[in-house]
Amino acid sequence: MDENNLEDVYLTCEEPFIYKLLITVGGFFGAYTFILRGGVFCNAQTANVVLFAIALGKADWTRALHLLLPISVYFFGSFLSEHLGKTIKKFFFLRWDTLLIGIEIIIVFILGLLPKSAPDQICQVALNFICSMQFNTFRQVRGTPAATTFVTNHIRQVGSNFSVYLRKKDDYSKNKLKIHGSMIFYFILGTVLGTVSIKFFEYKSIWVTCILLLIIFINLFYADRVIEREMFNRKPRGH
Numbered sequence: 388m389d390e391n392n393l394e395d396v397y398l399t400c401e402e403p404f405i406y407k408l409l410i411t412v413g414g415f416f417g418a419y420t421f422i423l424r425g426g427v428f429c430n431a432q433t434a435n436v437v438l439f440a441i442a443l444g445k446a447d448w449t450r451a452l453h454l455l456l457p458i459s460v461y462f463f464g465s466f467l468s469e470h471l472g473k474t475i476k477k478f479f480f481l482r483w484d485t486l487l488i489g490i491e492i493i494i495v496f497i498l499g500l501l502p503k504s505a506p507d508q509i510c511q512v513a514l515n516f517i518c519s520m521q522f523n524t525f526r527q528v529r530g531t532p533a534a535t536t537f538v539t540n541h542i543r544q545v546g547s548n549f550s551v552y553l554r555k556k557d558d559y560s561k562n563k564l565k566i567h568g569s570m571i572f573y574f575i576l577g578t579v580l581g582t583v584s585i586k587f588f589e590y591k592s593i594w595v596t597c598i599l600l601l602i603i604f605i606n607l608f609y610a611d612r613v614i615e616r617e618m619f620n621r622k623p624r625g626h
Contacts, residue, residue, distance in 0.1 A: 401530075402529070404606075406533055407552065407570070408600075412599050413536035414573070415596050418585065424514075425507035425511055429515045431539070432457070433538070435458055463519075465519045465522070468520035480611065480612060485611055487524050495594070495600065503589070503590055523533055525623075528566060531562075533566065544563060548561075553562055
C-alpha cells in the first residue's frame with residue numbers, strides 16, 4: 388500500500404462492525420451487573436453517581452461506600468488505559484487495542500467461574516475496570532466520536548443530526564444519523580441478549596460476551612499481523 392495514502396485508510400479498530408460488537412457487549416454487561424451483581428451499572432457511571440449522592444443525602448454511609456467502589460474503579464480504569472495506551476501503544480506484535488480485548492476475554496471468562504456466593508463487588512470492580520478501559524481506548528468509528536459502553540451521547544447525536552438532515556438532506560448528517568442510531572440499537576440488543584441469557588444460564592451467562600469479544604480479537608489480531616502491518620505504528624483517530 389502506498390505510504391502516502393495510508394492516512395486516508397481507517398484501521399480495523401475504527402470500523403463500524405467492531406464498535407457494534409463492543410457496544411453490544413457493553414449493553415450485556417449493564418444488564419448482568421444490574422440484575423445479578425448488586426444492582427449497579429458497570430458500563431457508565433452517571434446513574435451510580437446519582438445513587439451515590441442520594442445515599443449521601445440520606446446519610447446512608449454503607450450504601451454510599453458501596454457505590455463509591457465502582458465509581459472509583461471506573462476512574463482508575465480510564466487513567467490506566469490512557470497511560471498504557473500512550474506508553475505501550477503496541478505489545479510486541481499486537482496493538483494496545485487488540486491486547487485490551489484479549490485482557491477482557493480473560494477477565495470475563497474468570498468472572499463466569501465465580502459462584503453465586505462470591506461477593507458482588509468482585510464482578511463490579513472487574514467490569515467497571517474493563518468498561519472504563521474499553522470506553523477510553525475505542526474512541527472513534529471512522530472518524531466519528533463514539534462511546535462503546537453507554538448511549539447518552541448517541542441519543543443526543545441522533546436527535547441533533549436528524550434535525551440537520553431534515554433541513555439540509557446532506558450525506559454527512561445522514562451518515563452520522565446511521566452511525567449513532569446503530570449504536571443505540573446494538574446497545575439495546577446487548578441488554579436484551581444479557582437479560583434473556585441470564586434467565587437460562589444465570590451467572591455463567593456472561594460467557595456469551597466471550598464469543599463476541601473473541602470475534603473482535605480475531606479480527607484485530609489478523610489486522611495487526613497481516614492486513615495492517617504497514618500501519619502498525621499508526622494511532623487510531625482520537626488518540
